[in-house]
Amino acid sequence: MHPIFFGLLFLALAPVFGGLVAGADRIVTARMQSRVGPPLLQPFYDAGKLFSKTSRQINPVQEPLLLGHVTMMAVTGAMLLGGTDLILTTFVFALAALLLVLAAGSASSPYSFTGAERELIVLLAVEPFFILMMAAICKVTDASTYGGVLASPKLVALEIPGVLLTFLLVAVVKLRKSPFDISTSHHPHQELVKGLTTDMSGRLLAYVEIAHWYETALLAAFTVLFFNWNVGLGLVAFAIGYLAEVLVDNSTSRIKWQLLLRFTWTVTLLFCAGNVLALFVLGV
Amino acid sequence: MSFLRRSPWILHYDASSCNGCDIEVLACLTPLYDVERFGIINTGNPKHADIFLVTGSVNERNVEIIQNLYRQMPDPKVVVAVGACACSGGIFARAYNVQGGIDRVIPVDVYVPGCAARPESIIDGVVRGIEALEGKRALARRQRGEKTA
Numbered sequence: 001m002h003p004i005f006f007g008l009l010f011l012a013l014a015p016v017f018g019g020l021v022a023g024a025d026r027i028v029t030a031r032m033q034s035r036v037g038p039p040l041l042q043p044f045y046d047a048g049k050l051f052s053k054t055s056r057q058i059n060p061v062q063e064p065l066l067l068g069h070v071t072m073m074a075v076t077g078a079m080l081l082g083g084t085d086l087i088l089t090t091f092v093f094a095l096a097a098l099l100l101v102l103a104a105g106s107a108s109s110p111y112s113f114t115g116a117e118r119e120l121i122v123l124l125a126v127e128p129f130f131i132l133m134m135a136a137i138c139k140v141t142d143a144s145t146y147g148g149v150l151a152s153p154k155l156v157a158l159e160i161p162g163v164l165l166t167f168l169l170v171a172v173v174k175l176r177k178s179p180f181d182i183s184t185s186h187h188p189h190q191e192l193v194k195g196l197t198t199d200m201s202g203r204l205l206a207y208v209e210i211a212h213w214y215e216t217a218l219l220a221a222f223t224v225l226f227f228n229w230n231v232g233l234g235l236v237a238f239a240i241g242y243l244a245e246v247l248v249d250n251s252t253s254r255i256k257w258q259l260l261l262r263f264t265w266t267v268t269l270l271f272c273a274g275n276v277l278a279l280f281v282l283g284v
Numbered sequence: 285m286s287f288l289r290r291s292p293w294i295l296h297y298d299a300s301s302c303n304g305c306d307i308e309v310l311a312c313l314t315p316l317y318d319v320e321r322f323g324i325i326n327t328g329n330p331k332h333a334d335i336f337l338v339t340g341s342v343n344e345r346n347v348e349i350i351q352n353l354y355r356q357m358p359d360p361k362v363v364v365a366v367g368a369c370a371c372s373g374g375i376f377a378r379a380y381n382v383q384g385g386i387d388r389v390i391p392v393d394v395y396v397p398g399c400a401a402r403p404e405s406i407i408d409g410v411v412r413g414i415e416a417l418e419g420k421r422a423l424a425r426r427q428r429g430e431k432t433a
Contacts, residue, residue: 034315038323045323048287054358194329201331201358
């Protein structure tokens with residue numbers, strides 16, 4: 001089947017997948033806190049409600065930027081599965097995140113502005129890793145597309161375990177989980193931590209939610225790259241990894257942005273760059 | 285059933301409460317009552333909220349804040365006054381700096397009595413608030429329909 005078909009499939013199914021993961025996340029989190037938790041479809045109810053509310057736009061660029069954020073996030077996934085160069089998709093991924101920063105930064109609220117600054121720091125912390133990760137995956141599989149990696153006879157997770165370990169740590173940041181949830185978080189809906197969305201109401205906030213569903217699906221697609229022998233195996237690995245991140249989320253408190261930056265860069269340099277270097281030295 | 289009914293997000297503001305009602309509001313989030321079962325989220329942002337939950341009475345200092353928070357909430361929205369002070373000013377009603385209940389400054393849809401209001405009655409008040417929210421949405425729809433017709 002043509003890879004573009006998979007790209008289109010991602011556009012249609014990723015929000016459903018991401019929304020269900022978010023619903024399951026809320027139930028698992030509640031159970032870890034001895035609560036019952038909301039229904040599985042709660043994220044969809046929330047988004048549906050946000051679309052039915054009035055949306056106040058504080059300036060004319062906010063909505064186009066947020067629409068761009070959702071679109072670019074969806075396009076990143078479609079490009080990834082649609083057979084575009086892997087490294088190129090990481091740049092589009094960064095652009096999607098940057099549009100959210102611009103949307104938050106366009107508001108005059110100091111909380112929103114602080115949120116935008118923090119999201120920029122988050123980008124600074126994780127982007128070098130994603131580029132290195134894709135470079136390492138391309139190197140070990142001798143392929144530059146998603147289909148190429150899946151067709152490779154080598155199991156990527158076994159070839160570059162250091163990169164996989166770093167991916168698990170960086171995914172905590174991208175999934176908005178504690179202790180790295182400095183710009184926005186799933187749980188405490190308070191001023192600074194929800195700063196990024198301070199000035200977004202109604203459907204504008206729904207765009208951010210839907211973009212996050214796409215982002216979750218994208219991270220699942222990245223996980224499959226590591227377990228390239230079988231898509232099912234990759235999704236099981238994603239489920240186990242996600243459970244571990246919910247556990248970490250519930251058992252740690254938030255750190256400062258300085259520590260986030262130091263931590264992610266150190267881990268990226270040590271495990272990810274170290275792993276890539278080892279590949280070159282060993283001549284694999 | 286509409287989405288609004290399944291996902292009421294609450295903004296809680298402590299006007300000049302003695303914290304008795306506030307503790308009970310927080311108790312609603314604990315494992316015993318767990319209001320998240322109904323999709324209720326305690327948000328800190330008026331622009332994300334559907335239900336404005338106010339505890340305590342209105343005084344000279346917080347009247348502007350209450351009005352400002354109310355104005356910042358997107359429609360449809362409802363106000364739930366929790367506890368005797370928010371309903372009428374309570375035992376502080378005749379104090380020199382107290383103006384009275386919340387309905388002195390913004391329209392209140394649901395009154396939850398009690399000093400302090402019990403978590404069960406707060407949850408009941410929020411459920412009544414959701415019904416009021418539905419009513420307001422239907423009204424807004426009718427008005428929009430009349431305009432376009």
